[in-house]
Amino acid sequence: MAFAIPTISYTGKIKEVVLGKGPKAVTIGGETSYPFHFFEGDAPHAPRIAIEVYDAAPDDWADAALEPYKDVLNDPVAWAKKAVETYGAELIALQLVSTDPNGLNRSAEEAAATAKKVASAVDVPVLVWGSGSADKDAEVLRKVTEVCDGMNLVIGPIVEGNYKQVGAGAIAYKHTVAACSPIDINLAKQLNILLGNLGVPDGQLIVDPTTGGLGYGIEYTYSVMERDRMAALTQQDERLQFPLICNMAKEVWKTKEAKLKTEDAPTFGDAKKRGILMESVTAVTLLLAGADVLVMRHPEAIKLVREMIGDFKTK
Amino acid sequence: MVTHKVTFHPSERSIRVDQGENLLQAAMEAGIHINASCGGSATCGKCKVRLLSGKVDSPPHQKLSEEEYRSGYRLACLTSVTDDIGVDVPLESQVDRSVLALKGDRGSARYLLSPKDIFQLVRGWDVDPTVFKRYLELDPPTLQDNKSDLTRLINGLAKRHGIEGVSADFRAIMKLSRVLRDSDWKVTVTLVLTKRGYKLINVEPGDNTRQNYSIVIDLGTTTVFGQLLDLNQCTVVGCPDGQCDGTTLFALAEASDYNAQISYGEDVITRIVYSQKPGGLKKLQEVVVGTINGIIEELLTMSGVDRSLISHFVVAGNTTMTQLFLGLDPKYIRETPYVPTAHFVPPVRAVHLGINIGDHVHVYIFPMVASYVGGDIVAGILGSGIFQREALTLYMDIGTNGEIVLGNKDWLASVSCSAGPAFEGAGIKFGMRATRGAIEEVGINPHTYEPMILTIGRAKPLGICGSGLIDAVSALLETKMIDQNGKFHRDIPTERLRNGADGYEYVLAWKEETRLQEDIAINEIDIENLMRTKAAIYAGCKVLLDSVGLGFKDLEQVIIAGGFGRHLDVEKAIFIGLLPEIDINNFIFVGNGSLLGARLLSFSKDLLKETERISLMMTNLELSNHNGFMNEFIGAMFFPHTDATAFPGVMKRLQQPGREESSLKSAGVVS
Numbered sequence: 007m008a009f010a011i012p013t014i015s016y017t018g019k020i021k022e023v024v025l026g027k028g029p030k031a032v033t034i035g036g037e038t039s040y041p042f043h044f045f046e047g048d049a050p051h052a053p054r055i056a057i058e059v060y061d062a063a064p065d066d067w068a069d070a071a072l073e074p075y076k077d078v079l080n081d082p083v084a085w086a087k088k089a090v091e092t093y094g095a096e097l098i099a100l101q102l103v104s105t106d107p108n109g110l111n112r113s114a115e116e117a118a119a120t121a122k123k124v125a126s127a128v129d130v131p132v133l134v135w136g137s138g139s140a141d142k143d144a145e146v147l148r149k150v151t152e153v154c155d156g157m158n159l160v161i162g163p164i165v166e167g168n169y170k171q172v173g174a175g176a177i178a179y180k181h182t183v184a185a186c187s188p189i190d191i192n193l194a195k196q197l198n199i200l201l202g203n204l205g206v207p208d209g210q211l212i213v214d215p216t217t218g219g220l221g222y223g224i225e226y227t228y229s230v231m232e233r234d235r236m237a238a239l240t241q242q243d244e245r246l247q248f249p250l251i252c253n254m255a256k257e258v259w260k261t262k263e264a265k266l267k268t269e270d271a272p273t274f275g276d277a278k279k280r281g282i283l284m285e286s287v288t289a290v291t292l293l294l295a296g297a298d299v300l301v302m303r304h305p306e307a308i309k310l311v312r313e314m315i316g317d318f319k320t321k
Numbered sequence: 322m323v324t325h326k327v328t329f330h331p332s333e334r335s336i337r338v339d340q341g342e343n344l345l346q347a348a349m350e351a352g353i354h355i356n357a358s359c360g361g362s363a364t365c366g367k368c369k370v371r372l373l374s375g376k377v378d379s380p381p382h383q384k385l386s387e388e389e390y391r392s393g394y395r396l397a398c399l400t401s402v403t404d405d406i407g408v409d410v411p412l413e414s415q416v417d418r419s420v421l422a423l424k425g426d427r428g429s430a431r432y433l434l435s436p437k438d439i440f441q442l443v444r445g446w447d448v449d450p451t452v453f454k455r456y457l458e459l460d461p462p463t464l465q466d467n468k469s470d471l472t473r474l475i476n477g478l479a480k481r482h483g484i485e486g487v488s489a490d491f492r493a494i495m496k497l498s499r500v501l502r503d504s505d506w507k508v509t510v511t512l513v514l515t516k517r518g519y520k521l522i523n524v525e526p527g528d529n530t531r532q533n534y535s536i537v538i539d540l541g542t543t544t545v546f547g548q549l550l551d552l553n554q555c556t557v558v559g560c561p562d563g564q565c566d567g568t569t570l571f572a573l574a575e576a577s578d579y580n581a582q583i584s585y586g587e588d589v590i591t592r593i594v595y596s597q598k599p600g601g602l603k604k605l606q607e608v609v610v611g612t613i614n615g616i617i618e619e620l621l622t623m624s625g626v627d628r629s630l631i632s633h634f635v636v637a638g639n640t641t642m643t644q645l646f647l648g649l650d651p652k653y654i655r656e657t658p659y660v661p662t663a664h665f666v667p668p669v670r671a672v673h674l675g676i677n678i679g680d681h682v683h684v685y686i687f688p689m690v691a692s693y694v695g696g697d698i699v700a701g702i703l704g705s706g707i708f709q710r711e712a713l714t715l716y717m718d719i720g721t722n723g724e725i726v727l728g729n730k731d732w733l734a735s736v737s738c739s740a741g742p743a744f745e746g747a748g749i750k751f752g753m754r755a756t757r758g759a760i761e762e763v764g765i766n767p768h769t770y771e772p773m774i775l776t777i778g779r780a781k782p783l784g785i786c787g788s789g790l791i792d793a794v795s796a797l798l799e800t801k802m803i804d805q806n807g808k809f810h811r812d813i814p815t816e817r818l819r820n821g822a823d824g825y826e827y828v829l830a831w832k833e834e835t836r837l838q839e840d841i842a843i844n845e846i847d848i849e850n851l852m853r854t855k856a857a858i859y860a861g862c863k864v865l866l867d868s869v870g871l872g873f874k875d876l877e878q879v880i881i882a883g884g885f886g887r888h889l890d891v892e893k894a895i896f897i898g899l900l901p902e903i904d905i906n907n908f909i910f911v912g913n914g915s916l917l918g919a920r921l922l923s924f925s926k927d928l929l930k931e932t933e934r935i936s937l938m939m940t941n942l943e944l945s946n947h948n949g950f951m952n953e954f955i956g957a958m959f960f961p962h963t964d965a966t967a968f969p970g971v972m973k974r975l976q977q978p979g980r981e982e983s984s985l986k987s988a989g990v991v992s
Contacts, residue, residue, distance in 0.1 A: 192955040192963045
């Protein structure tokens, strides 16, 4: 008898979510099997990569990460355009780091104006990401939803502490929300249920499971994402059938392995190559765990990962 | 007992109740909302209903005008049902039918469970107390018959009562000669069966055999309960003037108090830590004995029984509480590999522990299984009769430590999880034990958000006990005042929802309606504490079932023990996810499980052997290093549960079109 590869029978499907508007709008999700298990099911939409844009010049980036964007660091609009035009970004992830109450503490109005400018300057979908302070984000992201009425941005991170304020804004002004929970499948599902109870339509919800960088707890993220997909696809867990986004660049690039200069750590090898590989390996790991959208930083890492996605698809 | 049918209009729902049942209580049980915010103490005047047919016993009241009374209006809380009746619920209390339809017909199933009778659960035992009294009339010694007093007594026991092999306790010998002569050789002796035969522990003048009492104590981390038993009658001693009609409490000699050790830590771990401080163990031993002595005092006062007539004392507690009570260092209970000092502790003389009771009395201690599965759970298993039955049974003792046992007559497996004291009223702002004035049942009108509350003893409210808390959270969830994470929606159009000193809260009773100087409210922190407790219990059950390859659907019976109050509304406990969603007829509520077992042990010495067998056959599963428990716990930290498929009926009720739109309005984005 010929050997037959055991296959898994799936009963669920990841919901499709459209990001952005117009001809460059992107659809994600729709998987009916585990990541890249093309022999078992379908994945109509390949994973996408969003390129990071900061709303204020970063002061702690590694040289390798700064180099490609050195001429646009102080201008988020120009930065976004360069990401699209030079590096072929399919999505932009605008990080509103300047709103951090422990940093520049810029106002919600200012941040929302920046978001609108960036989103109007590019034709690809834009993800707008707050500083991670739940209270400040409630104010900032709420304002962004309002000022960018109807642009179908992705708004994140939405957490249990601010889901009502931001979620209500996303419903009213038609944006997609990224629900963020601290590396726990139950908490992820609870937030999805709460957003559903609030009235966020399924087609406007994606999940950020919280990501660690390579060597910094990525195995936890991997395992939670893996369980998320198992529950969604094989256990009909309807409130987990949402696409996954991993806001990974800032996690990778804050590690010492990605940041240390060559001369400060000669045994670590070339700093640029090291950072790019750290980012690439993190990205591929998360793709294998089931990520639908990756937020990335270095153009060369992005190129490598894109090629790999292409390779996976053709086999 | 005569029963009557009560029909509520306009919803046409009906329920059968016993003769003399209170109408407000009947409505609560039928799931009919009638505004009532004074707990049924006839002060708020809101529970007005109009009698359409039949006769009732209900006096006029200042809140009813003469005209109203003439046209049939009555206060439901003052009304006793003595006939088949129809009543009209006034508009301000009505709930529309679509809401009622979802609740199912509460008239046809037993949702509200009261503690079961002791004799129903355990079979095949004889009334034969370990400690018993016998009356003897002896011939005085003469020069010809000059045996010693003790030999005379022992011979007399053999001759008159056929009791052989009696040894004597030295303390009994000390007073023997005097008592015999003072009583003209007519005495009552107290004997106890020990492993080495009968032991004579007391001699009293005259015939005292009719008065043989025992005290049983449930030694909880948060609450200590005690009961006074009549060993001849096999009952809990009744109080003079006590009645059991729902309004008069203290029908039986029962008393409870918070364990005074609480001041040294709320849970067993902090108590163990405290015991390691210099003098800590001694202090903890003294204060808990103080609590027990207070309870003994109360039991004796309320029953009028004399202290000297108590001849038996049984204690069931968790392992840590038992060790602290005995003054045994509990240090190794919390250090791996978590072992207690002893599984079996022989009877200890009560006076040696500082207990204020006759010096002949010995304390019987329920054997312990493991560091976190104590004598209280062994007592519960004994009392609930699981060890005799074929049916697969889950026993849940919901206390500060949630203790759960699964099995039947052939095998028993247990887990213990730290659940918190929420159901005993601790850690809840207006929480209290289930005593007079505690809000024990709650309903909320989904349109007006007005509450319907009933208190124990129908007194003005003083606080809320476990059963009231379950009802309140269930009602808040069903009326969509809180979301599934237990947080209030902040735009509910009622002044009862407000931002108080401890965050958002719902006012159950305004201060004028209470016996306090402030409003009684339930806040988000209370709800979170309750959520933790219910999550730990549910997760513990789930892990225990998983570990033996079973699920909730396999259970033939679920026995619930705990200090919630006088009843447990199973439907509401399921609604919040404390209990699994299985057939409501499979649940039994036994009230205080360890007292149930302790009573049996007092009544029958045969059960002493069963108790030992139970403690030996129980296999304990340690949750502290269990991988799946934390995951199950977080999953259960949601109302009713993160896994909606485990609660299909509850989810159906929750998914009724609700107030999503208004929550958007509150965020100011939809006009």
